[in-house]
Amino acid sequence: VGMSSAPFYQLRHPSEIGPRGFSGLIGYRLVANTAIVYLTAPSFDKLDKAMTTELALLIYSIAFGVAIVSLAATVCSMEPGYRHTFVGSKTGKQFWRELWMTDVLHDSCQTLDEQREDIMCGISPVYTPLDLAIPWILEKAAEVERAQVSSEADTEATFVAPRWLSKHHCDRQMANIKFWEDTGGLSEAEAQQLRSAVETLRGAIRDDVPPSSA
Numbered sequence: 001v002g003m004s005s006a007p008f009y010q011l012r013h014p015s016e017i018g019p020r021g022f023s024g025l026i027g028y029r030l031v032a033n034t035a036i037v038y039l040t041a042p043s044f045d046k047l048d049k050a051m052t053t054e055l056a057l058l059i060y061s062i063a064f065g066v067a068i069v070s071l072a073a074t075v076c077s078m079e080p081g082y083r084h085t086f087v088g089s090k091t092g093k094q095f096w097r098e099l100w101m102t103d104v105l106h107d108s109c110q111t112l113d114e115q116r117e118d119i120m121c122g123i124s125p126v127y128t129p130l131d132l133a134i135p136w137i138l139e140k141a142a143e144v145e146r147a148q149v150s151s152e153a154d155t156e157a158t159f160v161a162p163r164w165l166s167k168h169h170c171d172r173q174m175a176n177i178k179f180w181e182d183t184g185g186l187s188e189a190e191a192q193q194l195r196s197a198v199e200t201l202r203g204a205i206r207d208d209v210p211p212s213s214a
Contacts, residue, residue, distance in 0.1 A: 096123060111163075111164070113162060118164075120172070121168065125179045130186075137198065137201075141200040161205055165201055167205060177191050
């Protein structure tokens with residue numbers, strides 16, 4: 001009943017067991033529980049005189065019915081856009097690509113850049129959409145360079161790094177770049193270009209200036 005009425009999204013996530021695997025697990029537990037009860041029910045009246053075989057089957061039938069009804073109610077009451085997470089065949093790469101490209105902010109992210117940084121630092125580099133992530137890193141490094149040049153030209157201006165830019169981000173990206181290069185996702189020249197871009201981002205971090213929310 002618990003798995004049916006309150007299924008964990010983490011298990012339906014394509015990076016974990018996957019939606020089809022999760023739905024199969026629910027079905028397996030319902031069928032397995034039913035089989036166990038029906039196979040062991042004849043021995044109930046031998047172990048407990050107050051529990052007859054018929055009563056045991058009746059109690060389980062009620063519990064089984066509640067599980068089915070709760071599962072149906074859960075599917076009917078959830079947002080239609082999330083129903084595919086029970087039966088869809090979306091892979092981890094497809095999921096993170098769609099999240100990267102969406103204009104909708106999730107969790108506590110305040111900007112799309114922050115959300116994309118969270119994707120790059122929070123998931124396995126296997127799932128990172130490289131064709132989207134590489135241009136983004138280069139673009140952010142170019143933005144930092146332009147902002148630094150502008151602040152140097154204007155002595156009263158102070159460049160403030162965005163909130164998502166941190167030493168942790170830079171360290172993680174260096175590790176990701178090494179992984180992508182080692183697994184053939186990047187050429188040596190591309191990897192070196194990205195490392196230079198990350199070093200540019202790292203140079204924009206200042207301990208004496210708090211980050212902005214941009």
